[in-house]
Amino acid sequence: MKTILFIIQKEFKQIFRDKSMLQLIFILPILQLLILSNAATFDVKNIAITFVDNNQSRESRELISAFDASTYFNVTESYFSENKAIEEMQKGKTDIIVNIPVNFNRNLQKDKKGSISVNINAIDAATAGVENVYVTQIVSAYNKNIQIQSKYISENKEVEQNIMVIPSFWYNNTLNYKTFMVPGILVLLVTMLTLFLSSMNIVREKELGTLEQINVTPIKKYQFIIGKLFPFWVLGLVILTVGLIISKVVFNVPMLGNILLVYGFTSIYLLLILGFGLFISNHTETQQQAMFIAWFFMVIFILMSGLFTPIESMPKWAQNITLLNPIRYFVEFIRMVLLKGSGFVEVLNNLLIVFGFAVVVNGLAVWSYKKTN
Amino acid sequence: MSISVQNISKSYKSIQAIDDVSFEVNEGELFGLIGPDGAGKTTIFRILTTLLLANEGNAKVLEFDVKQDYKAIRNSVGYMPGKFSLYQDLTVEENLTFFATIFGTTIEENYDLIEDIYVQIEPFKKRRAGALSGGMKQKLALCCALIHAPKVLFLDEPTTGVDPVSRKEFWQMLKRLQQKGITILVSTPYMDEASLCDRIALIQKGKILKIDSPSNIISKYDKVIYDIQSKNTHGLIHDLKNYSSHYSVYAFGEFIHYIDTNQNFNPNDLQDYLQQKNHTQIIIKPAQTTIEDVFMDL
Numbered sequence: 001m002k003t004i005l006f007i008i009q010k011e012f013k014q015i016f017r018d019k020s021m022l023q024l025i026f027i028l029p030i031l032q033l034l035i036l037s038n039a040a041t042f043d044v045k046n047i048a049i050t051f052v053d054n055n056q057s058r059e060s061r062e063l064i065s066a067f068d069a070s071t072y073f074n075v076t077e078s079y080f081s082e083n084k085a086i087e088e089m090q091k092g093k094t095d096i097i098v099n100i101p102v103n104f105n106r107n108l109q110k111d112k113k114g115s116i117s118v119n120i121n122a123i124d125a126a127t128a129g130v131e132n133v134y135v136t137q138i139v140s141a142y143n144k145n146i147q148i149q150s151k152y153i154s155e156n157k158e159v160e161q162n163i164m165v166i167p168s169f170w171y172n173n174t175l176n177y178k179t180f181m182v183p184g185i186l187v188l189l190v191t192m193l194t195l196f197l198s199s200m201n202i203v204r205e206k207e208l209g210t211l212e213q214i215n216v217t218p219i220k221k222y223q224f225i226i227g228k229l230f231p232f233w234v235l236g237l238v239i240l241t242v243g244l245i246i247s248k249v250v251f252n253v254p255m256l257g258n259i260l261l262v263y264g265f266t267s268i269y270l271l272l273i274l275g276f277g278l279f280i281s282n283h284t285e286t287q288q289q290a291m292f293i294a295w296f297f298m299v300i301f302i303l304m305s306g307l308f309t310p311i312e313s314m315p316k317w318a319q320n321i322t323l324l325n326p327i328r329y330f331v332e333f334i335r336m337v338l339l340k341g342s343g344f345v346e347v348l349n350n351l352l353i354v355f356g357f358a359v360v361v362n363g364l365a366v367w368s369y370k371k372t373n
Numbered sequence: 374m375s376i377s378v379q380n381i382s383k384s385y386k387s388i389q390a391i392d393d394v395s396f397e398v399n400e401g402e403l404f405g406l407i408g409p410d411g412a413g414k415t416t417i418f419r420i421l422t423t424l425l426l427a428n429e430g431n432a433k434v435l436e437f438d439v440k441q442d443y444k445a446i447r448n449s450v451g452y453m454p455g456k457f458s459l460y461q462d463l464t465v466e467e468n469l470t471f472f473a474t475i476f477g478t479t480i481e482e483n484y485d486l487i488e489d490i491y492v493q494i495e496p497f498k499k500r501r502a503g504a505l506s507g508g509m510k511q512k513l514a515l516c517c518a519l520i521h522a523p524k525v526l527f528l529d530e531p532t533t534g535v536d537p538v539s540r541k542e543f544w545q546m547l548k549r550l551q552q553k554g555i556t557i558l559v560s561t562p563y564m565d566e567a568s569l570c571d572r573i574a575l576i577q578k579g580k581i582l583k584i585d586s587p588s589n590i591i592s593k594y595d596k597v598i599y600d601i602q603s604k605n606t607h608g609l610i611h612d613l614k615n616y617s618s619h620y621s622v623y624a625f626g627e628f629i630h631y632i633d634t635n636q637n638f639n640p641n642d643l644q645d646y647l648q649q650k651n652h653t654q655i656i657i658k659p660a661q662t663t664i665e666d667v668f669m670d671l
Contacts, residue, residue: 002474003474003475003477006471006474006475007475010460010463010467010471013463013467014460014462014463017462017463018462208458208461209454209456209457209458210458210459210460212424212454212456212458213452213454213458213459213472213517214475215424216422216423216424216447216450216452217447217472217475217476218444218447218448218475218476218477219475
């Protein structure tokens with residue numbers, strides 16, 4: 001025990017002695033949280049939309065002004081030829097072309113039906129999808145308007161009753177993306193920092209040759225490993241605390257659940273990440289190698305965490321891979337607890353999975369750590 | 374017997390690092406492994422300090438087997454690797470305290486053992502180890518290796534990269550440690566340090582060529598070596614190599630060491646030959662045999 005404490009003390013001394021590293025450890029995550037949380041938005045704004053109005057009627061102008069009124073769209077110049085508009089899209093000056101046919105107003109009045117064609121620049125499929133939803137929403141609002149008007153005009157006629165859908169978004173009723181991104185990004189930062197630091201730490205001793213000196217001492221494997229990793233466990237919790245404070249103060253993220261539960265879960269989660277870092281350390285010879293391997297896993301973990309792309313929309317095999325992704329469980333967990341106020345029982349499943357992973361990964365890491373070659 | 378090595382072999386993939394090495398070190402002995410870089414000295418050290426497992430053969434340190442009783446060995450030996458391997462970002466004092474603690478002891482407990490070395494670096498005890506000079510680093514490393522009062526000390530090329538004065542001091546320290554009853558196994562590529570050991574093993578390409586005391590090794594050498602000098606050193610080596618009965622010719626300090634194949638070699642014949650080759654200020658005299666000469670001939 002005394003030995004472990006002494007190694008921990010030595011590690012902390014080394015961490016605090018490297019002033020520039022210490023600044024990086026604390027300032028970078030804070031900056032990232034502030035920048036990413038403001039930047040990683042799913043809202044698409046300032047969409048350039050071009051109309052080819054072959055109709056030139058009151059109805060077509062109303063449709064155009066409906067788009068103009070929306071804050072999401074910037075209506076650019078209208079053209080009379082579709083080819084001219086397509087040219088504009090080629091040049092990247094417009095994102096959407098709406099073509100209103102010649103008989104638009106007549107068809108609307110006669111058949112209560114009109115069609116317009118919408119071309120969306122789908123170079124970025126995700127953006128195109130969002131734009132499509134916006135266009136549909138504005139067109140359907142316009143539709144309703146037309147129906148009400150025609151109802152007034154033909155008061156006696158029976159008008160088909162539409163089914164109204166009024167969505168109510170629970171746990172984040174304004175669909176504020178920050179509420180939903182900030183906890184996720186915080187999870188990424190905690191994971192990234194502890195994984196990188198722990199995977200490079202033991203390999204650093206290997207590189208400097210100090211590990212050789214340590215290995216000749218009667219120090220026990222478990223003493224050394226605990227002594228080396230404990231400081232990063234503490235560091236991980238400190239980063240979590242700083243991140244939670246920023247989430248509350250800067251982003252006003254709701255914290256409905258028990259904060260102690262978040263700490264409890266993170267404590268176990270950090271064991272998993274540190275064990276993984278140790279495992280990388282054991283199988284590499286230089287800090288560079290360790291860094292590359294840690295990055296490789298980190299990128300997969302981040303992109304398959306469900307933070308940026310919903311897991312539900314992934315193909316089946318990719319969904320199965322995410323089952324092995326620790327970040328997935330942490331992101332799920334932290335959103336459940338902070339936004340939904342879930343209690344211990346609701347998150348028990350995630351807790352058990354992460355705990356199981358932690359046991360397996362640490363078992364492998366300790367087993368593969370050798371004092372002798 | 375403090376160290377006993379029997380028929381140890383170790384290869385890294387296709388390279389045979391050491392090949393069937395056997396030797397024994399007596400208690401309280403200062404034993405040197407002498408050989409050039411890449412001879413396999415470090416591999417032997419790593420096997421004996423339980424950092425590396427041999428492919429074949431047995432080795433014992435203090436009667437403990439390096440495989441089965443590695444824990445006991447780690448408790449009772451001190452090891453100073455060839456590369457400086459203390460924490461550069463910790464101070465002198467912190468390094469020493471750290472190693473004392475992980476061996477379950479304190480600096481005070483074994484202070485008498487390290488005292489005469491430690492007093493030399495004590496003025497810098499608040500300085501980070503990385504900021505010390507080469508000689509100071511060696512002294513600190515030696516202190517750290519000694520702090521738990523080991524019975525056997527392994528020093529892998531302790532004087533490589535250290536200035537001549539510090540080297541001399543370092544060997545005086547080793548002699549004092551030996552008087553305190555510590556068995557020392559030391560390796561060095563410097564032949565002049567070989568004569569300071571009680572016994573030496575000459576090692577090359579993973580094989581031990583000779584084990585004996587330095588004086589025996591020199592006295593058993595039967596060939597006569599001549600120091601030769603002239604004004605044109607480069608031409609001298611060339612011409613000596615063309616002399617019909619030469620055995621070996623190599624530069625040695627300010628002289629050329631020359632050995633003849635002929636037992637009844639007459640220096641005057643050689644003098645005549647060199648004069649014919651237009652050499653001036655020729656000196657030819659019998660030389661003192663050194664370990665290096667023996668090594669060159671193996």
